[in-house]
Amino acid sequence: GESVGLHLPTLSVQEGDNSIINCAYSNSASDYFIWYKQESGKGPQFIIDIRSNMDKRQGQRVTVLLNKTVKHLSLQIAATQPGDSAVYFCAENKFSQFYFGTGTSLTVIP
Amino acid sequence: DAGVIQSPRHEVTEMGQEVTLRCKPISGHNSLFWYRQTMMRGLELLIYFNNNVPIDDSGMPEDRFSAKMPNASFSTLKIQPSEPRDSAVYFCASSFRDRGEKLFFGSGTQLSVL
Numbered sequence: 001g002e003s004v005g006l007h008l009p010t011l012s013v014q015e016g017d018n019s020i021i022n023c024a025y026s027n028s029a030s031d032y033f034i035w036y037k038q039e040s041g042k043g044p045q046f047i048i049d050i051r052s053n054m055d056k057r058q059g060q061r062v063t064v065l066l067n068k069t070v071k072h073l074s075l076q077i078a079a080t081q082p083g084d085s086a087v088y089f090c091a092e093n094k095f096s097q098f099y100f101g102t103g104t105s106l107t108v109i110p
Numbered sequence: 111d112a113g114v115i116q117s118p119r120h121e122v123t124e125m126g127q128e129v130t131l132r133c134k135p136i137s138g139h140n141s142l143f144w145y146r147q148t149m150m151r152g153l154e155l156l157i158y159f160n161n162n163v164p165i166d167d168s169g170m171p172e173d174r175f176s177a178k179m180p181n182a183s184f185s186t187l188k189i190q191p192s193e194p195r196d197s198a199v200y201f202c203a204s205s206f207r208d209r210g211e212k213l214f215f216g217s218g219t220q221l222s223v224l
Contacts, residue, residue: 034212043114043201043215044153089153096141096207097166100153 012107019077021104023090026071032093035064035075038103039086047075047088082108112136114216116202122222128190131219134183135204143213144177144187145201153201159185160207192223 013019025033031052036044050057050064050073057064063076073090087103115134123129135142143158157167159179167177174193179185189196199220203213 036215041217043203043217044213046212046214049212091213096160097155097158098143098213099155100145102152 009102010105010107012109013080015080015082015108015110017080019075019080019084019106019108021075021077021088021090021106023073023075023101024071025073025090025092025101027092027094027099028068028071030092030094030099033064033066033073034091034093034098035062035073036089036091036100037084037086038089044089077106080106080108082110084108114202114204114214116200116216116219118219119217120220120222122224123192124224125193126191127223128188129192129196129221129223131187131200131202131221133185133187133202133216135185135202136214137183139204139206139214140182141205141207142179142185143203143205144185145203145215147199147201147218156187189221192221194223197221197223 034049035047037047038044048059048062048064050066055066061078065074077084085108087105089103090101091098117132141160144156146154146156156169157177158165162179175189177187199218201215201218203215205211205213
């Protein structure tokens with residue numbers, strides 16, 4: 001069946017370092033991927049997306065990499081800040097439905 | 111744009127009571143999704159609507175759960191009767207499906223069934 005899973009449930013990084021959060025997806029038919037950030041008590045917020053015809057996309061301090069060969073997605077956060085502490089979810093879109101991973105908790109150490 | 115609006119933010123009820131969660135999607139969006147989030151199962155899709163029509167309700171756990179979308183600006187998720195295992199955060203999200211656009215989430219309803 002379809003599943004989206006994260007390799008690391010928790011991640012701690014020093015402020016100023018770069019963070020990398022990984023995600024594996026199982027469905028080759030998925031054509032659109034999104035990373036969401038969820039802070040405590042809030043709904044998931046869009047960070048960055050990428051379509052399957054791309055392998056890299058950059059935003060402000062964030063980069064998403066897509067490796068379709070191994071069905072792997074990663075989110076890179078440059079110069080991680082305390083405000084980046086949150087749970088990060090990857091989501092894959094197939095047939096207009098989004099399937100979410102279980103999330104990775106990122107803690108930034110000042 | 112006010113974003114996706116959900117109410118109530120918190121709901122505490124007793125087992126057996128009816129619970130109704132409400133959602134107002136972003137104006138112009140034609141798809142609406144209800145998700146449930148728990149520590150054990152993460153974000154689960156319960157049901158989604160396109161142009162006010164339920165497309166896939168396979169995620170609705172039991173007949174106790176029902177959802178409606180009477181118009182493009184309002185949807186409800188009802189649980190009757192509620193049980194303690196229904197305790198979770200329920201999120202509503204909307205998107206413009208035809209452009210394959212991202213989901214925008216509401217702030218969620220924290221439901222506690224005692």
